[in-house]
Amino acid sequence: MDGRQKGGFRLVHLLLIVPFAATLWVPFYNRALPDLDGIPFFYWYQILWVALTALILFIVYLAEGRE
Amino acid sequence: MEKLDPVALGVFIALFLFVTVLGFFAGRWRQGDLTQLTEWGLGGRRFGSVVTWFLLGGDLYTAYTFVAVPALMFGAGAVGFFAVPYAAIAYVFMFLAFPRFWSVAKAKGYVTGADFVRGRFGSRSLALAVALTGIVATMPYIALQLVGMEVVLAGLGIHGEWPLVIAFVILAAYTYASGLRAPAMIAVVKDMLIYATVIAAVVIIPVELGGFTHVFSAVAAAKLTLPADAFSNPGQFSYATLALGSAMALFLYPHAATGVLSSSSRHVIKRNAVALPAYSIVLGLVALLGLMALAAGVKAMPQYADGFARFGNNYAVPALFLQMFPSWFVGIAFAAIAIGALVPAAIMSIACANLFTRNIYREFFKRDCTPAHESQVAKIVSLVVKGGALVFILEGQSKAAIELQLLGGIWIIQTLPAVLLGLYTRWLHPRALLLGWIAGIASGTWMAAQSGFKASVYVLHVGGMALPCYAALSSLILNLVVSYALSLVFNTLSSARQDTTLTEDYV
Numbered sequence: 001m002d003g004r005q006k007g008g009f010r011l012v013h014l015l016l017i018v019p020f021a022a023t024l025w026v027p028f029y030n031r032a033l034p035d036l037d038g039i040p041f042f043y044w045y046q047i048l049w050v051a052l053t054a055l056i057l058f059i060v061y062l063a064e065g066r067e
Numbered sequence: 068m069e070k071l072d073p074v075a076l077g078v079f080i081a082l083f084l085f086v087t088v089l090g091f092f093a094g095r096w097r098q099g100d101l102t103q104l105t106e107w108g109l110g111g112r113r114f115g116s117v118v119t120w121f122l123l124g125g126d127l128y129t130a131y132t133f134v135a136v137p138a139l140m141f142g143a144g145a146v147g148f149f150a151v152p153y154a155a156i157a158y159v160f161m162f163l164a165f166p167r168f169w170s171v172a173k174a175k176g177y178v179t180g181a182d183f184v185r186g187r188f189g190s191r192s193l194a195l196a197v198a199l200t201g202i203v204a205t206m207p208y209i210a211l212q213l214v215g216m217e218v219v220l221a222g223l224g225i226h227g228e229w230p231l232v233i234a235f236v237i238l239a240a241y242t243y244a245s246g247l248r249a250p251a252m253i254a255v256v257k258d259m260l261i262y263a264t265v266i267a268a269v270v271i272i273p274v275e276l277g278g279f280t281h282v283f284s285a286v287a288a289a290k291l292t293l294p295a296d297a298f299s300n301p302g303q304f305s306y307a308t309l310a311l312g313s314a315m316a317l318f319l320y321p322h323a324a325t326g327v328l329s330s331s332s333r334h335v336i337k338r339n340a341v342a343l344p345a346y347s348i349v350l351g352l353v354a355l356l357g358l359m360a361l362a363a364g365v366k367a368m369p370q371y372a373d374g375f376a377r378f379g380n381n382y383a384v385p386a387l388f389l390q391m392f393p394s395w396f397v398g399i400a401f402a403a404i405a406i407g408a409l410v411p412a413a414i415m416s417i418a419c420a421n422l423f424t425r426n427i428y429r430e431f432f433k434r435d436c437t438p439a440h441e442s443q444v445a446k447i448v449s450l451v452v453k454g455g456a457l458v459f460i461l462e463g464q465s466k467a468a469i470e471l472q473l474l475g476g477i478w479i480i481q482t483l484p485a486v487l488l489g490l491y492t493r494w495l496h497p498r499a500l501l502l503g504w505i506a507g508i509a510s511g512t513w514m515a516a517q518s519g520f521k522a523s524v525y526v527l528h529v530g531g532m533a534l535p536c537y538a539a540l541s542s543l544i545l546n547l548v549v550s551y552a553l554s555l556v557f558n559t560l561s562s563a564r565q566d567t568t569l570t571e572d573y574v
Contacts, residue, residue, distance in 0.1 A: 016159050023152035024311055026303035030293050038279030039355075042292045046151045047351040053155040054344035057162050061337050 012063040019053040071224040078398025079223060079405070082260070083234070086253045086406055090241030093248040102439040104178055107246035107446065108421045110329045112173065116338045118251055122414075123326040123339060124346045125254030127317065129208075130215030130408035133261070133353050138380035140357030144290025146301045148354055149309045154347035157314035160487075162340035165318055166333035167490045167573045174572040179418075180324050180486045181426040187489045189565025190497035191430060196504050197482045198426035201321040202419050204475035208320075209415045209456040210468040212408040217460070218378050219401040222385035228461055234405070235412075239453045242413045243446050247329055250413035257410050260403035262349065268359075268400075269352045272391050276362050282355075285362035300535035305524045312540035316480040319487070321418035322411060353384075360387040412453065420448040470520040477515060477523065477539040481507035484550045490573065493566050499553035507546030514538035 022028075023046065032040040097113055099106035114122060132150075139147030168183065177183050180201065185194035213231060220230050241249045273279050283291065297303040317323060330336055357380075365371050365386035374382035388400045424445040429436050436444070459468060485500045514525035515538050527534045527541055 013163075016163065019156050019159055020311075023155060024307045026293065026307050027297060030295075030303055032292055035280075035283075038281070038283060040283055040291060042145060043148065043351075043355065046148060046155075047348060050151060050155040050344050050347040050351060053158060054341055057158060057341045057344075060162070061341055064337075 010064070012060050015056050015060055018056060019049065022052070023049050072394050072397070074394035075398040075401065076223055076225070078395050079402045082256075082399070082402035083405065086256055086409070087237050087241065089252050089256065090238075090249040091244060093241070093252040094245035096248050096252060101246055102442050104421065104424065104438065104442045104445055105176070107442050108178055108417055109325065110247040110251055112329060113331050114251060114329050114335070115331050116335045116342075118255075119326070119330040119335050119339050120342050121254045121258050122247075122251045122329065123323070123343060124258050125250065125407070125410035126322055126326045126414045127343075127411075128261070128346050128350060128407075129212055129411040130219075130404045131208075131211040132350065133404055133407060134215045134218055134381050134384055135211075136350065136354050137357030137360065137384045138382075140354050141360050141383040142357075142380045143301070144286055144358075145292050146290075146306065147357065148351075149306050149313070150354060151347065151351045152307075152310040153313040153317075154350050155314075155344060156310065157317040158340045158344055158347075160314060161318055161327075161343075162337055164487055164490055165327050165340075166336045168324070168486075169327060169330065169333050169336055170574060171490070171568055171572045172328050175568060178328065178421045179321065179425050180319070180482065181422060183568075184482075184485045184489060185426065185430070186567045187493060188485065188495075188497040188500070189567070190501070193485055193497045193501050193504075194426055194430070196501055197485055198422045200478050200482050200504075200508075201319075201422050204479040205321050205415050205419050206452065206456065207459075207468045207471035207475055208322075209412050209419075209452065210459045210465070211472055212412040212415075213456060213460040214378075214381070214465045214468065216405050216408040217465075218374075218381050219385055219404045221374055221377065222382075222389060222397075223401055231461070232457065234409070235453060235457050238409050238413060239416075239450050242416060242449055242453075246446075247325065247414065247417055250410045250417075251329070253406065253413075254410045257403065257406040258346075260399060261407060264396075264400040264403045265349050265352050265356075267396065268356060268388070268391075272356070272359050272363075272387070275391060276359060282359050282362040285364075286358055298533060298535065300524060300526055300533075302535060305535040305537065308535075308537040308540045309524070312480060312537040312543070313476065315483060315487075315543070316476050316539060319479045319482050321422055322415040325414055325418040325421065356384050356387060360384060363387055363390055365390055412456070416449040416452040416456075417445075419452045420445040423448045473520060473523050474512060474515055477511035477542060478508055480539045480543050481511070481546050483543060484547055493564050494554065494558070495550055496554040496557035499550050499557050502553055503546040503548075503550030506549045507542045510545050511538050511542030514542065 029042055029045040034041055036044040099111040101107045136150050175186055181194045181198035184197045273282055276282050293306055294302045327336055360383040366375055371386040388397055424441055428444055481504050484503055523538050524535050525538045527536050
């Protein structure tokens with residue numbers, strides 16, 4: 001035993017707070033500019049964060065696998 | 068009224084027949100003994116990463132989602148976009164908690180969330196509360212899938228009740244025969260059709276409308292983003308609470324649990340939490356279709372007036388497709404939505420059947436029921452549930468279904484302390500959890516009732532501030548406070564638990 005329980009908490013899990021902060025703090029993205037090819041910031045930012053959430057989950061998944 | 072378009076109708080019917088054959092054939096796929104509930108109701112817990120991805124994608128992103136989210140955008144603008152952050156952060160919960168749920172369910176043979184609660188807390192009444200909540204929250208959701216199907220059938224120019232009845236009878240028959248394998252197989256077709264439709268739509272339609280700048284210029288400035296005052300209603304605060312509350316509720320729904328438990332390992336669940344957001348990106352694009360319908364001006368066109376009169380803004384996307392796509396592609400797009408109604412309706416009815424059979428019938432009526440008998444009861448219940456949903460919609464109760472589904476989200480989240488926190492701790496006392504559940508259900512229902520069940524956001528007055536908060540979230544907080552406070556009390560009286568799960572069951 002190295003004191004770390006399998007499936008237990010690890011520092012890399014703190015990354016999982018980021019999607020919550022990025023998507024639930026609405027004042028940060030409640031604006032139209034800068035737009036992306038005519039798509040207001042409000043919309044492309046949130047769609048981008050779907051992809052970034054997946055990326056963060058992937059990083060955590062890989063990090064967990066190296067136990 | 069829409070004229071019958073033979074090309075669109077032909078493509079639609081051909082695809083529908085194809086998935087029907089697939090549904091009946093599915094029972095023989097990775098064949099198992101369908102007289103066992105884990106085989107009929109969970110596909111034998113054998114689905115790998117790819118099948119689970121299609122199954123959960125088909126299950127969580129329903130036909131009604133693809134109709135109602137753009138409809139909300141069409142009517143209310145930015146407010147409706149909360150579905151996107153919701154569909155992102157829900158996967159963090161899935162990634163963290165549900166591999167544990169899978170492991171303990173596999174170790175103990177659990178088929179439902181209520182099975183787990185029964186084993187973890189040793190309380191029949193708490194398990195019953197969880198099971199009933201799941202069934203009641205899911206039933207209107209099934210009915211809404213019919214609404215989604217009704218809308219596209221009308222768009223094809225098919226009127227009357229019989230097509231809906233036929234579609235549901237076919238669905239009921241292959242779900243009965245093949246169990247969860249049927250929607251799993253059909254989901255592959257459904258999801259590919261959805262991806263094709265949405266990608267085509269977001270490539271072609273903005274070009275035809277003169278670019279995204281033009282699309283968004285059709286949206287009133289006030290609806291393009293949320294109000295600057297963070298605490299207006301609707302506004303930024305309610306937006307965030309809707310996203311968070313919905314994300315917390317999603318995997319508590321029985322049909323989500325069924326999808327999760329049917330996978331072949333805990334790693335399949337983790338990989339899917341990484342890969343399923345691909346559907347959420349599609350959902351974001353689908354939401355934008357609502358704004359494209361606005362820019363296309365379909366509501367003012369006389370040929371769609373009947374559809375809007377009958378279905379309100381839910382007709383926005385079908386009208387947009389009819390306006391923008393050639394007939395054959397309208398057939399594909401509408402088939403994607405209609406088949407998109409079949410998959411979740413099948414999984415939801417299986418999930419309800421599993422709950423009823425395991426946690427009500429076997430628990431309270433027939434303790435000694437054999438596995439074969441259990442599976443047979445579940446098959447019959449799946450028919451009853453779908454029949455109920457069909458009658459409900461044919462009786463013209465779709466408005467009631469929408470209101471009940473809104474309440475369903477508020478109700479299902481009340482099972483979070485027992486199911487989700489229960490995965491990590493048994494410190495919470497079952498009686499406290501039950502009282503917390505009652506407090507949550509009662510307060511959440513009361514808050515929704517204040518708007519006549521029209522709105523799920525209720526304004527809380529805290530220290531002179533008016534906070535418009537998603538009622539599911541505020542009632543959950545009350546539920547948690549009651550659960551923790553009373554656990555302190557009850558645990559001093561008796562801290563003994565009848566926990567039949569072991570620490571090593573969870574990893």
